[in-house]
Amino acid sequence: MAEVTNELMYELLKRIQVDISSLKEGQRDLRHDNLSLRNQFHTMQGDINNLRGSIAHIEDRLDRIENRLELRELAEAQSRFEPNP
Numbered sequence: 001m002a003e004v005t006n007e008l009m010y011e012l013l014k015r016i017q018v019d020i021s022s023l024k025e026g027q028r029d030l031r032h033d034n035l036s037l038r039n040q041f042h043t044m045q046g047d048i049n050n051l052r053g054s055i056a057h058i059e060d061r062l063d064r065i066e067n068r069l070e071l072r073e074l075a076e077a078q079s080r081f082e083p084n085p
Contacts, residue, residue, distance in 0.1 A: 065071075
């Protein structure tokens with residue numbers, strides 16, 4: 001078995017320090033990637049909320065148009081005369 005000397009311990013500690021340093025750098029990269037993904041998710045959620053608002057606005061306008069043209073009443077009246085499947 002090899003003799004354990006101060007120089008051997010010093011070399012081992014230096015290797016451990018290098019390994020820990022690379023692990024810390026990898027962790028920093030992962031944290032940065034995680035923050036980027038979170039920001040993208042927040043942006044996408046904002047876009048989805050904007051789309052929902054636009055759809056609601058379009059539905060409101062369509063309801064007003066149908067009411068003004070009395071299309072709902074015509075559709076309901078016509079459905080009474082169509083045969084049921």
